[in-house]
Amino acid sequence: MFDWLVVGAGFAGAVLAERLASQRGEKVLVIDRRDHIGGNAFDEYDAAGVLMHRYGPHIFHTNSEQVFRHLSQFTAWRAYQHRVLAKVQDGKLVPMPINRTTVNRLYDLSFTTEEEVENFFQARAEPASPVRTSEDVVVGRVGRELYETFFRGYTRKQWGLDPSELDKSVTSRVPTRADDDDRYFTDSFQFMPRDGYTEMFRKMLDHPNITVMTGTDYAEVKDRHPHRRLIWTGPVDEFFGFRFGKLPYRSLRFDHQTLEQEWFQPVGTLNYPAEDVPYTRITEYKYLTGQVHPKTTITREYPAAEGDPYYPIPRPENAALYKQYEALADATPDTWFVGRLATYRYYNMDQVVAQALSTFRRIEDAVPSVKAAE
Incomplete structure (x- = not known):
């Protein structure tokens, strides 16, 4: 018993x-x-x-000291701050979430203050009232062009639905920044086991x-x-x-590949927001783990309607x-x-x-x- x-x-x-x-x-x-x-x-x-x-x-991050202390009973940690680049038009690689560097690179600008970036966003924003959908969140913050560039295609691939059909909570998870902080997460505790x-x-x-x-x-x-x-x-x-x-759940299919080279890409994860690319992102694990190895392993993620329930x-x-x-x-x-x-x-x-x-x-x-x- x-x-x-x-x-x-x-x-x-x-x-x-x-x-x-x-x-x-x-x-x-x-x-x-x-x-x-x-x-x-x-x-x-x-x-x-x-x-x-x-x-x-799987990248561990939390603002909860209680959660971090609890898990610390079972592992030592490696400090790791995740960075993501998005591959957009003309093959440009720009930070994601959107920040000052993203805006400067995309539009060949040279903003140096948060105020300039906020003014840039506000000039393009199309606020909705009330805010109900994921499209409302992004378009209301940064306007339609940045929404189309970073969110619409990615979200349609990830969820099999247009952002206008999804609850606001989905894109609310991804902040938009006016500074040049290029970390994907800003939590107090960012570590890998x-x-x-x-x-x-x-x-x-x-x-x-x-x-x-x-x-x-x-x-x-x-x-x-x-x-x-x-x-x-x-x-x-x-x-x-x-x-x-x-x-209803959304599933994923993973394509793992080991390459005969030390590194494949410049950061842990590259996002591919364009709808004509069938996968959403490629992750290279050695950035996350800190492992030193002459080869590298990457994973392409393909969202799917059928399979194990993930989201x-x-x-x-x-x-x-x-x-x-x-x-x-x-x-x-x-x-x-x-x-x-x-x-x-x-x-x-x-x-x-x-x-x-x-x-x-x-x-x-x-x-x-x-x-x-x-």
């Missing part, structure tokens, strides 16, 4: 499994239908010996109270391994047998459908739904960790521990 069955060995499942085992002394079975731990953050050494991410780049994500997950799950079974589906074990309570981190609609229909699609009708599943989830006893797929939210890694830690605190308040019962 296990005290807990945790379905999914990604951030949500691993963080909760470790807390339940180490803080409450409870027996936890962690399963994952994939053949590895770490979820989408799984990394591995490829055939050439280059450390790469099987499911595309020194020995990789998989090693961090291995240490997190390395506890005598935790049993891990990969290559294992929930349907195979739910009756075979008795358990008192359940943590579910998979798609919430799947848990309920798609009772109200499938929640919940933020549209009002999808949010309404999720609400129906959320009501079922709330009414399911001894079961906690955690993570991007289980709560149908476009969370970053640190947000999933924070949600898992918050869920653990709720469990502490609601469920007497095995220790307390002894």
Whole structure:
């Protein structure tokens, strides 16, 4: 008899499994239908010996000291600030998110102050009221031309929808800057796990109270391994047998390539916003990991309608459908739904960790521990 069955060995499942085992002394079975731990953050050494991410780049950043301190129990860190360039018309490479350098390079200008750049944006902005869609966000901030150059094609490829059809939250994730800060993220803590994500997950799950079974589906074990309570981190609609229909997700296809050269591109990620390029971005992992190697491995990302669920699609009708599943989830006893797929939210890694830690605190308040019962 296990005290807990945790379905999914990604951030949500691993963080909760470790807390339940180490803080409450409870027996936890962690399963994952994939053949590895770490979820989408799984990394591995490829055939050439280059450390790469099987499911595309995962770059850790957070403003939460609590989240950073928690994960620091299981990894040392390598400082890394991610930089992204976009390949636009005439093959120009310009910083993304848009900043002063972007504007100067695109328009052959020589702005030196934030005020000049803000005036440039304001002269082109077409504010919408109210702001509802992703198009409204960008056009209202920087105008239609920059929107067309950087956002429309990229978003249409990524989501299979025009930005005018997507909730404002999608493009709100990407800031627009008037200074020359060319970092993709501005969070207080920007690091990569020194020995990789998989090693961090291995240490997190390395506890005598935790049993891990990969290559294992929930349907195979739910009756075979008795358990008192359940943590579910998979798609919430799947848990309920798609009772109200499938929640829409966007998927990705990854084309990994090892090259007989030390470097391929000038930064960690190059974005390709043009619609006539079928992939959205190319990432070169050695920038992220700091690995020294004579070869390099890159990944091209091709968005797809079918495949593993990666991104919940933020549209009002999808949010309404999720609400129906959320009501079922709330009414399911001894079961906690955690993570991007289980709560149908476009969370970053640190947000999933924070949600898992918050869920653990709720469990502490609601469920007497095995220790307390002894």
